[in-house]
Amino acid sequence: MDNTEASASIAGYGFQFERALYRIFHSTHRKALFGIETTDDVAEIIPKKGGTLSILEQDKHTRTDKNPVQDSSRNLWNSLKNWLNKLDALKSEHAEIRFVLITNGTVTKTALASKLSNAKTDEEIAEALKALKSQAKKLTKEVKVIGTEVVNFDEALLKYVIANFELVDEMQPDDLKEAIYTALQLPSHLEKHQDLILDNLTGRLFNDCLDVWRKKEPFWTTSDVYFTRKQLLFEFYSADDWSARSQENTDYKKLMHENEHLLLPFMAQLREIGIMDRTIEKEIGHYWATYSERSRLLKLGKVLNEDFDSLEEKFCKEWDGVREHYSNEESLPLEDFSAKDHKKVYLRILPPDNCEVSMGRLKAKHPYFYHGTHHHQVNDDGTKHPIHWMKPGVTDA
16 A cells, blocks of 8 residues: 655655755855754755854655645745744844745746745835735635735735745756765766765765754754765775776786787796796786786876886885895805796795785785786886896806
8 A cells, every 4th residue: 555645755855855965065164054854944054254144945845747836835835934933033143044945846937936036126026025915815725824824924024035035946856966966076986886975975964863853952063074974985985996906807818819929028037937837827917917907097097107116116125135035045146046046036026915015095905916017027118126037148057
């Protein structure tokens, strides 16, 4: 059995929370306060030099094509009544008050709500007030009671509300979400996570409200909490994007096929020191996987050339340290190393169990990247920190 009334109410509350997030992330005032179900559906209080600006927002969501704020609708007249009832108290507390009516429905230009919203000059405000009073006479049943209360307010208060009233219609869910995404300033690499990020922020706002409402207190907040949350979500969802891809997700197979006849220096040196062919084949895969990933990261701007330089400098120093240790261990000068000695040094360079390396913010924890970067340095093709697996001219006597 369907409960359409309940689902309509929930959709309306969802719209309200989205509107609250819209205000939070569009605000340019760091000390602004935001409320939900306080002075209005959504409220914003902005501190200014001459006093505070209070913005009261009524949200009217519809699941049909019908205008939810028609001239004779309870939604419109009740909103006006609520604002007028609060106006004296609000004016004593704030320097300026604005009234906003938001709906996802379509409101025609000739509708009363549009006339009220478009009235800016004294003459237009007077005409809008005249239209308001005229419509009040046409109301029936319970809406007539509300309308009578509205037009019986002091004329100065009525004109104040009209002068500071704004209608925003056709605020469709997709448009509202897009506006929030824009305000979040999502980096391009996080666009694929935008729905999850928005859901998380909406959930956090909802839970914060529940915590306060259960204490029977009004919910007011600043934007800091949600901007901090946004940044944490950015970092969380960026974690994978700041890690090198696995070897299988690179183009190494394609590059190996395209360059199968290319004899690279590191390959020749590995053969010279006696590394088995099947191992060399694996190392060729490591090299091209690293080549592919380096190219991708540099193109995306996630890693700079300077970051690779720092990594290669680190590897070069480690390689030199291993050679020095072996040289002293065997009491054998570097220049007297044979192919077997170079092979032993190479085997000691093989990546440890935890071979994670850092380049700026990016982490590379795959063994292929460790292998392939060393082979790139052996090739001495553009690196500032070349190494070798076997010095040219060395033979295994």
